[in-house]
Amino acid sequence: MTVRTEITDGVALVTLDRPERHNAIDLDTAAELAATWRAFRFDDSVRAAVITGAGGRAFCTGIDRSADVPQPPSPYSLDDPLLTIGPKANDLWKPVIAAVDGMACGGACYLLGEAEFLIASENSTFFDPHTVYGMVSAYESILMAQRMPLGEIARLALMGTAERLSAPRAYEIGLVSELTAPGAAAEVALHRAAVVAAQPTEAVQGTVRALWAAKEATRAQALAHAPHLIALGNLPPERQAELFASRRRHRGR
Numbered sequence: 001m002t003v004r005t006e007i008t009d010g011v012a013l014v015t016l017d018r019p020e021r022h023n024a025i026d027l028d029t030a031a032e033l034a035a036t037w038r039a040f041r042f043d044d045s046v047r048a049a050v051i052t053g054a055g056g057r058a059f060c061t062g063i064d065r066s067a068d069v070p071q072p073p074s075p076y077s078l079d080d081p082l083l084t085i086g087p088k089a090n091d092l093w094k095p096v097i098a099a100v101d102g103m104a105c106g107g108a109c110y111l112l113g114e115a116e117f118l119i120a121s122e123n124s125t126f127f128d129p130h131t132v133y134g135m136v137s138a139y140e141s142i143l144m145a146q147r148m149p150l151g152e153i154a155r156l157a158l159m160g161t162a163e164r165l166s167a168p169r170a171y172e173i174g175l176v177s178e179l180t181a182p183g184a185a186a187e188v189a190l191h192r193a194a195v196v197a198a199q200p201t202e203a204v205q206g207t208v209r210a211l212w213a214a215k216e217a218t219r220a221q222a223l224a225h226a227p228h229l230i231a232l233g234n235l236p237p238e239r240q241a242e243l244f245a246s247r248r249r250h251r252g253r
Contacts, residue, residue: 003032004054010047010197011190012040019055024064025107030081033111037090047197047204049087051111052099052186059100059124062107065244078227080139082107086114088212093205095196099189100124100167101182106140113143116208117177119189124167126175132160133243134235138226145222146215148175161247 004015014036016023025033040046053059063069063082071079083089087096098115105127112118130137137157144153152173156163170176180188196204234240 022058023053060108099185109140136233
């Protein structure tokens with residue numbers, strides 16, 4: 001199992017447990033996350049949740065580059081295993097808090113973008129490497145544009161690995177709601193989740209649904225464009241792999 005779940009006093013702690021891969025998400029992990037959120041819908045012992053990553057070095061670094069995701073030949077279709085890893089994608093309206101310790105990049109935005117709010121340790125960083133590897137940052141940018149000023153997400157997405165958004169700056173622009181000492185994000189998030197879980201769950205879930213309704217129409221229209229933008233703008237997979245390997249060699253020097 002690469003997703004650990006612990007439930008205490010109405011709060012579920014969901015931990016991505018692949019620290020040796022910076023909690024990158026392979027196909028099994030994606031399936032486990034989706035199953036976890038769906039299970040919470042039927043579990044009355046869960047009234048709030050915290051999502052975090054193991055190891056302290058990374059919250060999540062997106063999809064595991066070793067994952068093989070065959071694509072249909074049609075330019076009108078796109079198979080993205082990360083589309084179903086978030087709580088809202090699985091129709092879960094119990095509140096979820098993201099606790100970030102370390103790096104959060106690329107496909108991590110599928111989780112960050114569907115959390116109610118973010119708590120991060122002061123040494124955490126956010127970045128989006130897509131453009132460096134010849135990939136369109138579509139879903140990631142759309143989801144994060146719902147959480148932060150347009151100019152900030154544009155800078156993050158367009159500058160690729162050259163740009164690191166620090167946790168203090170993320171706090172300044174409203175992406176992060178609270179900063180903690182290094183290693184303390186999950187603990188603080190659990191305390192905040194316990195406060196939420198103590199409220200009547202029907203009222204809490206209705207409030208979550210209302211908050212998301214405020215942006216849902218714009219979000220849905222934007223996400224509908226994403227598959228076509230990716231199909232048009234992504235370099236061929238073999239060229240992406242060359243760029244990825246090249247950057248890794250340069251970093252190793």
